[in-house]
Amino acid sequence: MTDEFAAVVDSVRERVTPDDDERDRLRAATERLTERTEAAVAELPVDADVLLVGSTARGTWLAGDRDVDLFVRFPDDLDRERLEEYGLRIGREVLPDGHEEYAEHPYTVGEFEGFTVDLVPCYDVEDATAIQSAVDRTPFHTEYLEARLDDEIAGDVRVCKAFLKGIGVYGSNLKTRGFSGYLTELLVLEHGGFREFLDAAADWHPPVELDPEAHGAESFDDALVVIDPTDPTRNVAAALSATNVARLQHYARDFLAAPREDRFDPDEPEPLSPDAVRGYVEDRGTTPVALRFEAPDIVADQLWPQLRKSLDGVTSELDRRGFDVFRAEAFADVDDGDEAVLLVELAVPERPRIERHDGPPIHVRDHATGFYEKYEATDAYGPFVEDGRYVVEREREFATAVEFLRSEALFDVGLGAHVATELEDDYEVLVGGEITALCPAFGRDLARYFSPKP
Amino acid sequence: MTDEFAAVVDSVRERVTPDDDERDRLRAATERLTERTEAAVAELPVDADVLLVGSTARGTWLAGDRDVDLFVRFPDDLDRERLEEYGLRIGREVLPDGHEEYAEHPYTVGEFEGFTVDLVPCYDVEDATAIQSAVDRTPFHTEYLEARLDDEIAGDVRVCKAFLKGIGVYGSNLKTRGFSGYLTELLVLEHGGFREFLDAAADWHPPVELDPEAHGAESFDDALVVIDPTDPTRNVAAALSATNVARLQHYARDFLAAPREDRFDPDEPEPLSPDAVRGYVEDRGTTPVALRFEAPDIVADQLWPQLRKSLDGVTSELDRRGFDVFRAEAFADVDDGDEAVLLVELAVPERPRIERHDGPPIHVRDHATGFYEKYEATDAYGPFVEDGRYVVEREREFATAVEFLRSEALFDVGLGAHVATELEDDYEVLVGGEITALCPAFGRDLARYFSPKP
Numbered sequence: 001m002t003d004e005f006a007a008v009v010d011s012v013r014e015r016v017t018p019d020d021d022e023r024d025r026l027r028a029a030t031e032r033l034t035e036r037t038e039a040a041v042a043e044l045p046v047d048a049d050v051l052l053v054g055s056t057a058r059g060t061w062l063a064g065d066r067d068v069d070l071f072v073r074f075p076d077d078l079d080r081e082r083l084e085e086y087g088l089r090i091g092r093e094v095l096p097d098g099h100e101e102y103a104e105h106p107y108t109v110g111e112f113e114g115f116t117v118d119l120v121p122c123y124d125v126e127d128a129t130a131i132q133s134a135v136d137r138t139p140f141h142t143e144y145l146e147a148r149l150d151d152e153i154a155g156d157v158r159v160c161k162a163f164l165k166g167i168g169v170y171g172s173n174l175k176t177r178g179f180s181g182y183l184t185e186l187l188v189l190e191h192g193g194f195r196e197f198l199d200a201a202a203d204w205h206p207p208v209e210l211d212p213e214a215h216g217a218e219s220f221d222d223a224l225v226v227i228d229p230t231d232p233t234r235n236v237a238a239a240l241s242a243t244n245v246a247r248l249q250h251y252a253r254d255f256l257a258a259p260r261e262d263r264f265d266p267d268e269p270e271p272l273s274p275d276a277v278r279g280y281v282e283d284r285g286t287t288p289v290a291l292r293f294e295a296p297d298i299v300a301d302q303l304w305p306q307l308r309k310s311l312d313g314v315t316s317e318l319d320r321r322g323f324d325v326f327r328a329e330a331f332a333d334v335d336d337g338d339e340a341v342l343l344v345e346l347a348v349p350e351r352p353r354i355e356r357h358d359g360p361p362i363h364v365r366d367h368a369t370g371f372y373e374k375y376e377a378t379d380a381y382g383p384f385v386e387d388g389r390y391v392v393e394r395e396r397e398f399a400t401a402v403e404f405l406r407s408e409a410l411f412d413v414g415l416g417a418h419v420a421t422e423l424e425d426d427y428e429v430l431v432g433g434e435i436t437a438l439c440p441a442f443g444r445d446l447a448r449y450f451s452p453k454p
Numbered sequence: 455m456t457d458e459f460a461a462v463v464d465s466v467r468e469r470v471t472p473d474d475d476e477r478d479r480l481r482a483a484t485e486r487l488t489e490r491t492e493a494a495v496a497e498l499p500v501d502a503d504v505l506l507v508g509s510t511a512r513g514t515w516l517a518g519d520r521d522v523d524l525f526v527r528f529p530d531d532l533d534r535e536r537l538e539e540y541g542l543r544i545g546r547e548v549l550p551d552g553h554e555e556y557a558e559h560p561y562t563v564g565e566f567e568g569f570t571v572d573l574v575p576c577y578d579v580e581d582a583t584a585i586q587s588a589v590d591r592t593p594f595h596t597e598y599l600e601a602r603l604d605d606e607i608a609g610d611v612r613v614c615k616a617f618l619k620g621i622g623v624y625g626s627n628l629k630t631r632g633f634s635g636y637l638t639e640l641l642v643l644e645h646g647g648f649r650e651f652l653d654a655a656a657d658w659h660p661p662v663e664l665d666p667e668a669h670g671a672e673s674f675d676d677a678l679v680v681i682d683p684t685d686p687t688r689n690v691a692a693a694l695s696a697t698n699v700a701r702l703q704h705y706a707r708d709f710l711a712a713p714r715e716d717r718f719d720p721d722e723p724e725p726l727s728p729d730a731v732r733g734y735v736e737d738r739g740t741t742p743v744a745l746r747f748e749a750p751d752i753v754a755d756q757l758w759p760q761l762r763k764s765l766d767g768v769t770s771e772l773d774r775r776g777f778d779v780f781r782a783e784a785f786a787d788v789d790d791g792d793e794a795v796l797l798v799e800l801a802v803p804e805r806p807r808i809e810r811h812d813g814p815p816i817h818v819r820d821h822a823t824g825f826y827e828k829y830e831a832t833d834a835y836g837p838f839v840e841d842g843r844y845v846v847e848r849e850r851e852f853a854t855a856v857e858f859l860r861s862e863a864l865f866d867v868g869l870g871a872h873v874a875t876e877l878e879d880d881y882e883v884l885v886g887g888e889i890t891a892l893c894p895a896f897g898r899d900l901a902r903y904f905s906p907k908p
Binding site: 250389 | 657659677696701703704707737738739740741776778781801802805807808810815817819822823826835837839841842843844847853904905906907908
């Protein structure tokens, strides 16, 4: 097995390691980019230095990656408004065809000699605990890793990133909630290699805590805690979901037991055809219901938490009303159609006209009498007595899940704010076979939904 | 209100108090019965005395009642077999047209001058704690109450019994699980009258404990505890259900607020017609399912616990399998057709073809791997990962409640033993509108079921 493992990993390493030509091109491009940025900085009334950060700086990028992160580091007494202004001014000068994006503060994204450059202003702070903005940490991360990653480990980092990509858990954005590049590098470094990291992960009993610098100063209740070597109060894995930790464990065991190169290829299923969707709906015997609406025009890291919050709200309320949810998922197609979908698969799509409603215990005389008098003359069944309480069987507010989803009551479930606004504007409810209308836009999401993998 | 209360109670008291003529007839009959029984005892090789017990002895019977309890009390060193033999021998002699019944031991029931006589052998024990059989207590109860009930309280006892009959909670048999005659007499005596008893009951906060002789020596977790004045280790109300305590509380308040004479008339609804049953089924939108089978040939006090146990078993298992039970009831028509019914009204009569099945947490490596390997190559959906566990969506064993009820799995739910035997022999499953076939035999039970009252 070890030979097989080594053979697969060697082959992958070969594939993901940039060749000399790619390295040379990247080096030349980043040198010119840095010069140009420094020239733009020189025009400003303040001093600032320019740093290459991220995987291109640390030599851990995957062959073919075209992402470059360049930071402009300003004195930490510069006020925030000025920092943002200078940052964007440099961006316009260095990347004239670029556009503005926004995380904690605005930055510029643009093309430069075939690379996609994030040009980000940050503060030059004493250490990572003194940051004014999350990005101020990044230079410390680069510095920490540059001092520790040799070529051997960097190669294993590349293999590990490719593995995490292949199994779908790479990226700390709020859609994926996976492993960031920095986290991956720390994990491989801490365990001494890709194989050692997989061996460890296969046997993890979360919560797992790693503290490379043994200086952790807070406790976290995440499944995986990796104390930032540059900041004792931060968990580098804070954005990682427990499900993705479990997925890593599954695929680590799977790969150790049977190493195969295609595990490094992300699973991109063929989009389902409407007929295939109809086939799944019939085979499962459940009742899928989809809310389709225009995706709010917000960045993905804002959109996904709102979609998930909305989905939670809708499914909890459906469950509470007796419409048992079998499984549910949010989809967003923000590239093409700007549409979003909350798909809720119901095991129980309808209920009887009446529902049981328990009243107070009989011995609480005032409440009990009030309840009895309230229902005595209505057309509810009862009140009768069960387990020491009054019970009535009264008309249910919504006899079907679809009635509820089409009603105003949908807006009481704790939707994400921007999602609520879009739904107030317009939405469509698709039931059962009608969800075939989600093809082709969401055909690949439906393929993943109906063939769920670890 | 007090005047109204007094007026209603006076009128009822008048109605339920036997007149002089009835008293004379009873006295004459019981005297002749006692003589005849003593003559039969004299033929035996042992001594025994003959006692009139129960409400006829205590002067608390309701006008028109025709039930007489006569006990033959044997020395407590007589062996049990002999006691049973002598008891039945006397029974045959005194009540030649009578028949044998069985509680803890056999006794004789027969007609005598227009009265229904229970002729019961018991042991003459030192005190009620030394009993060999439950009936040995009865003479102590009669003795205790005879010494304390004057005409005034006896009148209130009669009114109270009539009230408890009217609201359906009189009788300690295991079908009713209500108030025994002895319990009713103790409660009225303890509170000093019917009105005082209602006032107290209206404000009860169960558990309620009464101990007239202040000698209780054990604790009980029943809703109402009345320590037997003749036995400190016994709760006279042990057979009383919490629901019947709550019912009493409801009707006590109701009657105190608006006294009305028809509250003393038991509720005997008109049997429902098949059309009326169909109307209820449609109005409610639920799915009633009935198991109809031959009632096991056992006494009511054995039958009812078995029917309830069977109903509990069936409803718990249906709930567990996702077929949500709305309400359920057991019926038995042992007089005419000797049929019994378990009626289960379902809110969810069917489920999707597939069910969710949670596997072990991923971090428990051996179990997790075993689970994954078990399902990996099956046609179940998954395994996938959720909340740190493997999950599959696999075929459900029964997609409808009726399939389950028609299957062998019905016999795994903890049915009453005799009920199981009857079901093994034969049973019928009626679904939805088919329950109209329960008319006319169970028309009155269905009327109570579909118009539930406190």
